[in-house]
Amino acid sequence: MSDALLDIAGLSCAYGQSDVLWDIDLLLPRGKVMALIGRNGVGKTTLLHAIMGTRPAKTGRILFDGTDISALPPHKRAKAGVGFVPQGRHIFPQLTVMENLETGLSASGDRSNTKHGIPQHIFDLFPKLYDIRNRAGGFLSGGEQQQLAIGRALAGRPTLLLLDEPTEGIQPNVVQQIEAALVHVRDTLGMTILLVEQYLDFVWRFADNYSAMQNGRILQQGRIADAPASDVAHFIQI
Numbered sequence: 001m002s003d004a005l006l007d008i009a010g011l012s013c014a015y016g017q018s019d020v021l022w023d024i025d026l027l028l029p030r031g032k033v034m035a036l037i038g039r040n041g042v043g044k045t046t047l048l049h050a051i052m053g054t055r056p057a058k059t060g061r062i063l064f065d066g067t068d069i070s071a072l073p074p075h076k077r078a079k080a081g082v083g084f085v086p087q088g089r090h091i092f093p094q095l096t097v098m099e100n101l102e103t104g105l106s107a108s109g110d111r112s113n114t115k116h117g118i119p120q121h122i123f124d125l126f127p128k129l130y131d132i133r134n135r136a137g138g139f140l141s142g143g144e145q146q147q148l149a150i151g152r153a154l155a156g157r158p159t160l161l162l163l164d165e166p167t168e169g170i171q172p173n174v175v176q177q178i179e180a181a182l183v184h185v186r187d188t189l190g191m192t193i194l195l196v197e198q199y200l201d202f203v204w205r206f207a208d209n210y211s212a213m214q215n216g217r218i219l220q221q222g223r224i225a226d227a228p229a230s231d232v233a234h235f236i237q238i
């Protein structure tokens, strides 16, 4: 079997008549973190949605763990092991923290080592979520909502985690907590992660590889260890 958990070839996407992704090839090795970087509007979020199945691809194929998932609906991709933390978090405001976490459970039938059905490691990562488990999602701070969005994705016990701008709109001290939690997810759960992120300092501490996008295409890819962040900053700055 290929070393890549995710293997995308020739992927293109459109909104109606307007094409936004062209001929995307991307290989994400098992257990590694890949950062997708680029200015607003270059297509990073669309690429994550195409992988999750919430935005149909026009052409191309997506192999996940050796299986072609291109034709599967989102819930089947989730069941296969793709977890998604969307931009803006999309917490259900009327549901409690616990109920929000439960919505992530359907992806996995595994009930071992759980607290009220939620995998214990989510509360180990984010103890605050257990403290506020009965609070409605709409009353949480931005940082708490981000922890909840990550916890909800982890509740499905994914093997690939898609993260869309996890530090966006979060206070700097809470960004540190989120970063520490994600480092823990990467290291202790051995998670493979595809991260969209504008905060390059975080990317350069956290990721193994980067793919820089411009106008719907991947223009440059490389190993973080081989390039200082200043070499790719022009892909983000206007």
Ligand SMILES: Nc1ncnc2c1ncn2[C@@H]1O[C@H](COP(=O)(O)OP(=O)(O)OP(=O)(O)O)[C@@H](O)[C@H]1O
Pocket (backbone or CB within 6 Å): 015, 020, 038, 039, 040, 041, 042, 043, 044, 045, 046, 047, 087
């Ligand atoms: N629902 C939509 N309908 C029509 N066009 C869209 C839609 N969502 C995104 N687009 C367009 O598709 C292109 C790619 O958007 P996308 O959100 O994927 O970019 P991005 O790199 O993730 O940017 P951002 O960081 O602002 O989220 C942009 O030109 C955007 O205006």
